Amino acid sequence: MSPAPVNPMHPEPVRVVIVEDHALLREGLVALLSENGIDVVATAEDGPGLLRIVAGHKPDLAICDVRLPPTFTDEGIKAAIEARSRQPSLALLVLSQYVEPAYSEELLASGESGVGYMLKERVSEVRTFVDAVRRVAAGGTALDREVVSSLVRERHRGGQGTTIDSLTPRERETLELIAQGRTNAAIARELVVSLGAVEKHISNIFGKLDLPATDDDHRRVLAVLAYLRAAG
């Protein structure tokens, strides 16, 4: 691994807290992030622990699990949203073994700062995961492809003749990657095309869906997500 690249938005290393009750996963995450130049300042095992370490360390980003002790239901989501209401600049990255569209809605609606919601196994794609961590810490979005594809499917099922049908398959793939929060460069890498081709797809998509063109990555994600989440 090359020396950790420093994010231009964060001249200092990204400061992260991790909340995960499973020791093996918690230790693994700490090691993985540390190896990639991300500063894990504290860890906890439950919701109250999350609130405590966020208050104590004022991190840039909290990475947390959904099911936590004592009830093992959705306290991770509740605690994360509570922590953010206390520290609005806190970015959240929720990792879970299943994705639930309702939870992604709640997270996206919980504030303006960065939000991520991904399946835990995405952690094994180390480079993509570390990118997502940095992106979310810098105020961006990282949604799991399962969440995005369910949003697109839902839009698509709305019936024939919706604008999403007018997209070519490649454009729809690009749309999904934008909604996941990827940058142009990451999209080009994923689709194995040139940066110019990606830019052309994106301008076509924004034209067809009648979305305002923007160079700001974060605003672009929000525009696409707002489009996908709009009813009907």
Place this chain on the structure above:
Amino acid sequence: MPAVSDRGKPLLGRAASGPPAALATLLLVIWALTGAGYFWPMWAWFGLGLPLSLVAASRWVRRLPEARNRGLVTQVVACFAVLVVADVLIWIMSGAGYFWPVWPALVLVMLLGLWRVFVRPREHQLEVRVDELTRTRAGVVDVQAAELRRIERDLHDGAQARLVALSMQIGRAEERLAGKGADPADLELLRQARREATAAISELRDLARGISPPVLADRGLQAAVQSLADRSGPNVKFHGELEQRPPPALENAAYFVAAEALTNAIKHAPGVQVQITIWHEHSQLGVVVADGGPGGADPAGSGLTGLRKRVEALDGWFEVASPAGGGTTIRATLPSE
């Protein structure tokens, strides 16, 4: 069951007792006008009174508190009592000679005795057995629902979590070796191993979802069905306000009715409007899934039969209405006590 509000009301309403009373008065007048000889109206009064007494006795029994009421048997005993009194009245009216009513009374008492000795013990056994079966079946169903949720949790915290940790370790190893300029063939092996682990995680997740959807366990029936509707597109509408969570067995059954009915509707009539409704009141949990599709669903099909069995195992009631061209409505009602 006796309705509490009945208590205090007269056993016979004015509609039932009015006309006979009028008739009795008329006969009395006729008797007086025709010379007031032998008092024959008593026989007519007796004839009018007997059916009324039987009705009144039966109503009285129905209003008894449950602990003292054995249903049909108590009714029969009450009617016997009325008949014995009637015999005594006949005996008085016909001149009170030899006290013959003792014989019919004896026969009635003997009949009751026979019932008590031969029929009642068997009935009692059956009642006990039915009570026991109802209780143990409910127990088995509850245990099964709890067990399914435990299996889902165990998968989540056990095998799934370990596989996630494994895939993370493989990913880290891959990164380290790539940083040291390892042989691409070695790296490819690791990549394959990581993909296998990811595929296993994904299969386990689907399996767990089929056993008990995580959001159902985490947030309950209302949130789970809401999520189901949200995931199915804008044509699927959900309506339901549950004030509290029903027991797990009912939540599971109601969820699978909604999920299966919705899957059917979308499969057979894509893009059609579907309305899912859930309610919980008067100790009953109800699910209704109505679509505006072509109808003509086969209630004996395997999917619907499976749902029917699931609902009936909880003493519930399951109905499919699917006239050709008239949409399909699936209803399940589950007792929640």
